[in-house]
Amino acid sequence: MAVQNKQTAKHRQAMIVVLFACNLLASLMQSLMNVALDYVSAEYHVSLSEANLLVLGYSIVAGIVIVLAALSLHRFGLRKVMLFGLIVSFVGSLLGVLAWDFPSLVAARLIQAIATGLYFPVVNEALLNLSPKNGAGRLLAVNSGIIGIGLAVAPIVSSLVITYWGLRVLFAIPAVTAFALFFIARRTIVDIMPRQKLPVDGLSVVLIAVGLSSFMIGLNEVTRNPLPMAALMIAGIAVCAWFIHRQGRLAHPLLDMRPLRNKTYALGETLIVLSYMSSIYLSLLIPLYLEGVAGFTPFIAGCLLAPATLCYAGLCFVSGRMLGKAGVWPLVPVGSGVCLVGFVALAVFTRLDLALAIVGCMALACAGIGTEYPAIKSVDLEVLAPELSASGSSIHSTLVQIAGSISSALFVGLMSGQVHHLMADGMAKAQAYSAGFSTTVYLAVAFIGGLRAPCGQADPWEVGHRRICRMGKGSPMPSVSERSNTSKP
Secondary structure, three states, rough: OOOOOOOOOHHHOOOOOOOHHHHHHHHHHHOOOOOOOHHHHHHOOOOOOOOOOHHHHHHHHHHHHHHHHHHHHHHHHHHHHHHHHHHHHHHHHHHHHHHHHHHHHHHHHHHHHHHHHHHHHHHHHHHHOOOOOOOOHHHHHHHHHHHHHHHHHHHHHHHHHHHOOHHHHHHHHHHHHHHHHHHHHHHHHHOOOOOOOOOOOOHHHHHHHHHHHHHHHHHHHHHOOOOHHHHHHHHHHHHHHHHHHHOOOOOOOOOHHHHOOOOHHHHHHEEEEEEEEHHHHHHHHHHHHHOOOOOOHHHHHHHHHHEEEEEEEEHHHHHHHHHHHOOOOHHHHHHHHHHHHHHHHOOOOOOOHHHHHHHHHHHHHHHHHHHHHHHHHHHHHHHHOHHHHHHHHHHHHHHHHHHHHHHHHHHHHHHHHHHHHHOOOOHHHHHHHHHHHHHHHHHHHHHHHHHHHHHHHHHOOOOOOOOOOOOOOHHHOOHHHHOOOOOOO
C-alpha cells in the first residue's frame, strides 16, 4: 500500500472520513441550484437558459479542472490539493453571499466549481490508495452513497433556504462548512503518494477550456438561436478533437487516454455517462415541472425530490454490499432495466399531469441508477493497471461532468426555448412549462433509454475480461496493492 508507514489505522480512517466530507461538500455545492432555476429566472429577470448558466457553467469549469486534477495530485500532493480546494470553496461561497447581480452570482458558482473539479477524481484516487486489502470497491460504493446523500439533502436545504431567507443565506452554508473543514483537514490530510514534477502543456489547457465551453454554450442556446449556436457547437467539437489528438502525441499528456483502450473500462464509462445524464435530467427538469406546472413552492418541490435521491443513496450502499457477494452481474442489467422502466413510466404520467406519480417515477429511475452506478464505477477503476488509475479516475470524473453539462444544456435549453416561444404566443406559464417538459421527457426516453437498452444487455466484464467477472461473482476484487503485481489488462 502507498500509505506511509508512520500512519496508523486510526489516522487512515480519519483521512477517509475527511475525504468523504469534502466530497459531500462538493456534491452539495454542485446541486444547490438544481431547484432554484425557476426562482433565479424570476428574481433576476433572466430566461431559463440564462439561469441554467448557474448549473451549466459550474459543470463546464468542473470538467476543465478535472482534466488538471491528476496532474495536480502528482505535482503538488494530496494535502495541498485538498486544502486549496477548501479555500476555493470558501471564497466562491463567500462571493455568493455578497453577490450583487446575476453575473456576480454566476462568478461565484464558477469559483465553487474549481473545488468540485479537483475533489471528485482526487478523492477517488486517494480512496484507492487508502483502501485495505479487497476493500476498494466497498469504499468507492460508500463514496457514491455519500455523494448521493449530498444530492438528496441539497434540494431540501436549498428550497427551504430560498423560500424563507434567499440565495445569500444559501451560499453561507458551504462557506461555513468549507471554513471548518479547512482546519480539520490541516490536521488530518497527509500526502500518500510520491510527487512528480510533470510539465504542464499550456495549449492543451486552452484547447479543453475553449472546446468544452463552446460546445456546451452552443448546445444551451441552440433552440433560441439555431445557426450561430450550431456553428459554435461544431467548432467546440473540432477543438475537443484536437485536444484528444494532441494528448496521444505528448510525452506527459494533460489527460492520459490509454484507459479508454480497455474495453471493460470504455463500455463501463458509456453506461456511467448514460446514468449521470439520467440523474441530471431528473434533478433539473422535475423541479421545473413541480414549480412551473404543479404550482408547488420551491420548498415543497425540494421535499418531494428527497425520496428519489434517498433511493439513489440507499441503493448505492446496498449495491456496494452486494458487489462482493453477487458480483457486478446482475446489478448492472437490473439497475439499467429499472431506470428505463422509470423513464418510460414518466413519459406516460406526464400526459396525465399527475405530480405525485411523476415523483414516484423519478424515485424508480433513481433506484435503478443507484443500483448500477457503484458497481460499474468500482470495476471500471479496479480493472486498470495501477499506473493508469489516476488517469482513469480523471477520465471518469471528466466524462461525468461533460455528461451533466450535455444533459443540462440539452434538456433545459430545449425546454427554455419552447417555453419562450409558447409564452410569446400568449400561452400561460403553467401550460407552456407542461408542453416544454413533455417534449424533454420524450427526448430523454428516446435518447437516454434508447442508448441504455443495448449497453445494458452487454456484460462489459465478459468482453475480453472474464477474469475480472469471475472475481466479482465469487471472490472479492483485487486491491490496489494486489494489482501492482499483475500485468496490464
